[in-house]
Amino acid sequence: MSERSTTEWDASGQLEVLTFDIGDERLAIEAVSIREILDLLPETRVPGAAALVASVVNFRGKIIPIADLRVAFGMPIQEATADNRIVVIETELDGEATQIGLRTDKVHEVTILERARSSEPPVLGMRWRRQYVRELVRLAEDVVVIPDLANIFGAVPGAASTLQH
Template identity: 65%
Template sequence: MQEQTTTQWGADGALEVLTFDLQEETFALEAIMVREILDLLPETIVPGAPSLVGSVVNFRGKIIPIADLRLAFGMPAAEATVDSRIVVIELETESEALQLGIRTDKVHEVATLMRDNSEPAPAVGLRWRRDYVRELVRTQDGVIVLPDLATIFRTFLGAGDAAALSTVH
């Protein structure tokens, strides 16, 4: 089994994140990874690409792969809505800084999560692959999922780059 990425909580036990929805669930990415939040752009399907990153967009003259985390979490595809956005993140790998867009149903806000409210994904009762979830964080509004992007994108990035990604968070 692959080792999961660890969350890099601040010295005060806090973590600044951008929260967003996929279906009925709230997810979060470290705010430091986020480069831009975009309205949906025309996507070009890439024949033969894995469905998780099956399309690209032209963003300011640069081709950026678009990931649909719904597929990683076994959620059904959804039609875009007025609230749908693309969150452009930057991942540091062994070989390069990679920009990647993540399609979301709705982006919420930058929030501060606290380590004291977090716990690892349970061994049972989780409908997703446990290794795709770094931690679950309780908030007054419910539970926020911190996805393990290194594990999710391992196939897309290649094992070496995904392993390097694990050390950057």
Template identity: 60%
Template structure:
């Protein structure tokens, strides 16, 4: 996929919401983010994939709750006072759905710069390369842009259209 498919603005920036999982900082496109919530009561779904093993009641609507730790091979973690649910909207089989994403903590909306971005390296990553749209260097460290479509299509059997990867 080409860089031109990434929704960079005229200055080469992409607005994202940054959040932590373990010691890593991840980012979701701000345009996808609907709301940031304190933790809600969860209902486990018997037989569901561990990535999306429970649901929550969000404003009277039942939405799946995803734990990206499972996709990135991280251990399940106890919730803390900093834990949050980031509610996003994404297209699945052409239909918009809302989904919650667990976060250990949520930081800020930030502008990432295309000049500091690069594709995930072919070697040296502890995660599946196809689960990472790109990496962006910042003074505080590297921010990981997860490829939610690739991650969730492993659960949904390919029902999620692909998003472009970040490359130069």
């Protein structure tokens, strides 16, 4: 099990993020990691691939693995809707910049989170693996989950070679 990644808050204790929904949960990814927000594209299943990244899309001639965070968080898989989007992020896996598409139920907005309103995930009371959550942040009436993508994708067997194209 790898150690939890830390959130890169700026000097004033703020973090610019893109918020999106997966199921009833609001998640956030640092805005600097976002490369594209796409409508759903035709996906090609990859035989033998891990359930988390079981398919790829062809976008502008580049093959991008598609991750379904529902799998990591043990949530039921849902049928696609008109609100679904693919958020293409760039993250580092085993020292290499890798683009991955995250399937989302609905993309919301780019917003600023405040470090003063954040906390580490509790030891008890979480329905997800604690190592998959970097921080929880209160935003208005919601609690926003900042997922630990390094731990999520690091748990995929052969992640670095599987996800890099």
